Amino acid sequence: MKMRKLWAVVLCVVMVLATFAACTSEKKSDDGGSSDSDSKSDGGGKYALIMSHMTNAFVTTVADAAKAEAEKEGVELNVFDGKQDAATQISQIESCIAQGYAGIVVEPVSVDGIIPAIKEANEAKIPVITVVQQISDQSLVAAYVGGDEIKAGELEMKEALATIGGKGNIAILYGPMGSDAQLIRKEGYDNILKENPDVKVVFEQTANWTSDEALKVVENWLQTGTEINAIVSQNDGMAVGAMKAVEDAKKKGEIGIFGIDATPDGVSAIKDGRMDGTVSQGAANMGTIGIETIIKVAKGEKVDPLIYTEAEWVNSENIADYE
Amino acid sequence: MGQTNALSNVTLKSVIKNFGILFVFFALVIVLSIISPNHAFAQPYNIINILKQTAINGILATGMLFVIVSGGIDLSIGSIVGVTAVLSAMLAHTGGYPLIVAIVIPILVGAVFGLVNGALVSYGGIPPFIVTLGSMTVLRGLALIISGGSPITGVSMQFEKISSSFVFGIPSLAIYFALVVLICAIILQKTVFGRNVFAIGGNEISARVSGVNVNFIRLLVYGIMGLLAGFCGVLMASRTTTGAPLAGSGYEMDAIAAAVIGGVSMTGGVGKWYGVVIGALLIAVIGNGLDILGVASSYQQVIKGLIIIVAVFLDLRGKRNKK
Numbered sequence: 001m002k003m004r005k006l007w008a009v010v011l012c013v014v015m016v017l018a019t020f021a022a023c024t025s026e027k028k029s030d031d032g033g034s035s036d037s038d039s040k041s042d043g044g045g046k047y048a049l050i051m052s053h054m055t056n057a058f059v060t061t062v063a064d065a066a067k068a069e070a071e072k073e074g075v076e077l078n079v080f081d082g083k084q085d086a087a088t089q090i091s092q093i094e095s096c097i098a099q100g101y102a103g104i105v106v107e108p109v110s111v112d113g114i115i116p117a118i119k120e121a122n123e124a125k126i127p128v129i130t131v132v133q134q135i136s137d138q139s140l141v142a143a144y145v146g147g148d149e150i151k152a153g154e155l156e157m158k159e160a161l162a163t164i165g166g167k168g169n170i171a172i173l174y175g176p177m178g179s180d181a182q183l184i185r186k187e188g189y190d191n192i193l194k195e196n197p198d199v200k201v202v203f204e205q206t207a208n209w210t211s212d213e214a215l216k217v218v219e220n221w222l223q224t225g226t227e228i229n230a231i232v233s234q235n236d237g238m239a240v241g242a243m244k245a246v247e248d249a250k251k252k253g254e255i256g257i258f259g260i261d262a263t264p265d266g267v268s269a270i271k272d273g274r275m276d277g278t279v280s281q282g283a284a285n286m287g288t289i290g291i292e293t294i295i296k297v298a299k300g301e302k303v304d305p306l307i308y309t310e311a312e313w314v315n316s317e318n319i320a321d322y323e
Numbered sequence: 324m325g326q327t328n329a330l331s332n333v334t335l336k337s338v339i340k341n342f343g344i345l346f347v348f349f350a351l352v353i354v355l356s357i358i359s360p361n362h363a364f365a366q367p368y369n370i371i372n373i374l375k376q377t378a379i380n381g382i383l384a385t386g387m388l389f390v391i392v393s394g395g396i397d398l399s400i401g402s403i404v405g406v407t408a409v410l411s412a413m414l415a416h417t418g419g420y421p422l423i424v425a426i427v428i429p430i431l432v433g434a435v436f437g438l439v440n441g442a443l444v445s446y447g448g449i450p451p452f453i454v455t456l457g458s459m460t461v462l463r464g465l466a467l468i469i470s471g472g473s474p475i476t477g478v479s480m481q482f483e484k485i486s487s488s489f490v491f492g493i494p495s496l497a498i499y500f501a502l503v504v505l506i507c508a509i510i511l512q513k514t515v516f517g518r519n520v521f522a523i524g525g526n527e528i529s530a531r532v533s534g535v536n537v538n539f540i541r542l543l544v545y546g547i548m549g550l551l552a553g554f555c556g557v558l559m560a561s562r563t564t565t566g567a568p569l570a571g572s573g574y575e576m577d578a579i580a581a582a583v584i585g586g587v588s589m590t591g592g593v594g595k596w597y598g599v600v601i602g603a604l605l606i607a608v609i610g611n612g613l614d615i616l617g618v619a620s621s622y623q624q625v626i627k628g629l630i631i632i633v634a635v636f637l638d639l640r641g642k643r644n645k646k
Contacts, residue, residue, distance in 0.1 A: 055569060057473035177620055188434050193628055206620040211474070211563040212570060220614030223369040225361045237474065237567065248487055265565050268476045 001047040006281050045102030046076045047294060049287075050092050052109045052133070054081040056209075057263035058111055058283050059107070062132060063286030066105070075102075086113025093117035097124045103294040104128045109181055111136040127297040131290040133180065138305065142297040145290045145307045146279030149181060152260055152311045153188020153234075156279045160232050163276060166200035168229035171221055173208045173238045174215050182206075186233050187262065202226050208303075211265075214241030222249045230256035236266025236278055243274050262314050262322055264315045270319050280322060282309035344584060348605050355612040363615050371494055373607050379404075379497035379555050379562075381603035382503045383574060385580035387550035389511070391582055394591030395451040395546045396525035399440060399577060400463035400552040404571025407433045407467050412475035415482035422481050430553040436462060437549015438542060445538035446570025451545075459575070459606065466568040475566035486561040489603045494614045496558065503551065508596040511619025520544060525592030581606055584634050606633065 011225055049066050051059050064077050070077035080090040086109045096104050097120055104121060108130055109116050120141050121128050129143040138144055158169070172189065175182040193199060203221050205212035218231065222245060230244070233239035239259030246255050253276070259266045262280035269275035286309055296303050356365035363369060383400055390397045407429035415425035436458065443454045488495045511517035519540045520532040531537050555574075560566045583589065584605055585598030609630055613623045 054472055055467050060472040174620075203617055204619075205614065209570060210572070211558060211565055211567055215563055216610065217378065219372050219612055220611050223366065223372055224359070224363045224615050224617075237565075240474075240565060241563055244562070263473065265474045265476045265567075322602075 027247070044075055045097070045298070046078065047291070047298075048078050048080060048096045048101050048104045048106075048229035049131075049290070050080045050082055050089055050096075050104065050106040052082045052089070052107045053084045054079075057265070058261050059132075061263075061283040062107070062287040064291075065284035067287075068293050069288045069291040072196070075291075075295065077291065082107070082109050086110050088187055089114045090117040093121060093128075097126055101126060103298040105131055105290045105294050107132040110210055115140065125301055127294065129290065129294050129297060131286050143293050143303050143305050143307055146286050146294055146309060147311055148308045149184040150188040150191070151308075152279045152281055153185035154192050155188075155311050155313055156185075156258055156260050156277075157189045157192035157232060158228050159277055159315075160256060161192065161196055161199055161215050163256050164199075164229040166196055169202040169227050170199050170230045170232055171203035171218075171228050172201060172202065172205075173217065173231065173233040174241060175234045175238075176208050177206050182234060189232065201230060205240065205261065207233075209237055211233050211237050211241035211244070215245050216241075218242045218245035219248070222251065228255050231256065233257070233259045235259055236261050236263045236269075236275075239278070240265050240269055243269060247274070267314070267319065267322050270314060270316060273316065277313060277315040280312045280314050282312070285309040344586065344601050344605070344634055344637070347630070347637060348522055348601055351538065351605070351608055351612065351630075355608070355615070357616050358610065363473055364612055369611070369615075371492075371497075373604070374497035375494045375609060376618045377603050377607040378494075378500040379558055380574065380577045380581060380606060381510065382551050382555050382558075383508050383578035384585070384599045385507050385576040385596065386548040387582045388507070388587055388594050388596060389520060389544045390451075391509075391587050391589060392591060392594045393541060393543070393581075394519045394527065395444065395544065396452065396547050396579070396589075397437075397440065397455045397545065398575045399436070399452050399455040399458040399462055400548060400555075401571040401574035401576075402459045402466065403433050403549055403552035404556045404559055404574055405466035405568055406436070406462050406469070408413045408560040408570040409470040409475055409551040409568055410558075411482075411557045411560040411567040412478050413469070415478040415560065415581075417479040419476060419479070422479070422485075424477075425482055426485070426557050430550055432549035433553015433556060434546050437547040437552065440549065441542035441545030444545060445541040463568075463572075466570075470566065470568040474568070475560075476564070478560065478564050478566075482561055483564055484561075486558050496562070499558065499608045500553075503554075504596055504600055507547075510532050511596060516540065517544070521592055523591075577606060583618050584631060592634070605630075 044297060047070065049063060051063055054063065061189060067077055067079065080092045082092065089106065089109050093104060093106065093114065094117055104126060106114065106128060115135060115137065120130050122140060127146060130141050132146045133142065134144050156312045174186065205217050207217050216232065218241065219229065231242045233242055236259035239257050243257045246252055246257065256276045258276055259278040262278045265274060266278045269280060289309065293303050293307060356362055363634060379455035387397065410432060411425050411429040414420050440454055440458055443449050444451045486496050490498055511520065519535045522535055523540055524539050527537060559570050581602035582599050585602030587598060609627050613626060
């Protein structure tokens with residue numbers, strides 16, 4: 001009896017999965033009944049937003065703003081989750097081409113990985129723009145909408161150094177080593193550090209974007225007795241972990257804690273006076289302007305190939321604007 | 324009198340059997356104490372630090388001891404930590420539910436996930452690797468769904484104290500770890516259930532023939548694992564003061580590593596609680612020591628991997644020589 005029930009459950013799951021699979025393949029086999037030329041003229045039709053993943057506050061904010069803008073403009077927008085995998089993004093772009101989407105907004109998983117699919121879209125004359133992250137050959141797409149990661153890194157380091165008076169010891173928490181964001185934000189850091197010879201980087205380590213890893217790493221740093229005046233973190237999640245380690249060591253107020261992204265965890269920490277500052281790259285603006293731009297491109301209007309959203313310093317003084 | 328002697332002999336013998344790992348552990352501790360700047364590694368506060376950093380992995384590894392001894396494996400525990408951390412942070416909001424709710428509900432939910440794993444393995448006849456590989460993905464997705472992709476912040480002060488308080492100078496996290504180990508050691512060594520766990524892992528068929536309810540034992544084993552993972556979710560949310568949907572990613576590997584380093588046989592039927600404790604401590608000591616020495620992340624990965632292999636190699640050789 002029990003066995004039969006279980007099998008029923010298993011079968012149900014399989015059926016649901018099969019339905020999903022069928023839907024996906026249907027999309028793929030439906031190779032563009034509607035010609036894209038007529039949907040191009042009025043800017044209406046279906047648009048795709050293909051995100052690199054949907055697993056943190058930043059991407060969720062971008063996607064939500066894009067959805068809101070699409071609704072305002074009265075166009076249909078489908079959001080796809082690239083699952084941090086270039087192959088997934090490629091097949092998503094391919095199925096959008098097959099379905100004759102009016103335009104594709106993509107946050108590339110990697111700078112090179114999805115270029116073949118973008119070339120296919122170009123051949124099919126479906127406009128593509130990148131958001132949040134550029135690809136290695138931006139001439140393949142109509143525009144980039146997003147932050148200037150180097151500037152964001154520069155702004156964070158500049159403000160962090162200003163709060164410690166331009167000299168002292170700092171420690172840096174990186175994202176996954178070798179990832180694009182880690183490298184580019186670091187370039188921004190290095191630009192500012194070059195101008196500040198009195199600042200010494202006493203520790204640098206990855207915490208892979210996560211609070212719990214950052215917590216452990218900073219706990220260990222604090223053991224060494226080496227003086228640290230500021231901890232500069234490549235995202236807010238790691239800054240929150242650093243903050244907890246500093247608080248547990250009863251050093252709150254002695255060490256400045258800085259992040260980037262202005263995600264809810266960072267914003268609420270600044271509001272509570274536990275973190276000292278973060279950089280807002282206008283995640284919501286990236287979504288909004290991204291949709292605005294792709295519609296313009298689809299209509300055949302000219303757009304600026306590099307549209308930077310403003311990087312802003314967020315601290316206790318202007319935190320109220322970011323809640 | 325004679326009985327006591329026999330007992331201590333047995334313990335001594337088994338400790339000697341673990342000589343390989345103990346040797347590596349103490350060698351590492353001594354080397355790190357000498358070469359760390361200002362001998363920071365051996366400072367009392369750093370010992371506390373290591374205990375705190377061992378606790379979560381140690382509790383998971385203790386649960387993994389049951390699973391691996393029973394001849395199974397559980398890859399889903401990192402995801403259970405993620406779901407329960409999010410759930411716990413949601414329930415622990417300032418001015419929300421009583422504290423006990425934010426502790427008990429996530430633990431129960433973790434236990435339920437564990438029992439579902441166990442039911443699919445025992446009564447569904449699906450190999451544990453496959454079941455838990457599937458539930459690992461499902462539950463990570465669930466963590467992202469219930470959190471909306473963003474970390475949950477704003478937990479109450481009392482909730483934070485669960486992991487940050489001290490009793491007679493000992494961090495609460497270490498006390499939880501010790502209690503879990505104590506209870507689990509008693510269950511494994513002194514109860515019929517514990518003996519049956521070893522029996523089904525050592526030789527399932529003979530256990531079945533001698534009247535052990537193999538399926539039921541297995542169900543409970545995964546239930547215990549899930550319960551402990553749920554508890555770790557609570558501790559994680561309390562320690563980082565956020566419920567991050569990606570919390571616990573990869574923790575299953577650390578728990579398995581701790582068990583294996585501690586001499587638990589992947590083929591089942593063999594494993595000692597103190598081996599797991601040493602395994603978990605060893606992993607924490609490696610991470611802590613290398614951070615204090617300021618070793619770059621990429622080198623840390625190489626060193627950690629090598630130490631795991633060397634530790635197990637020495638352990639195996641030690642045992643072979645005994646025979």
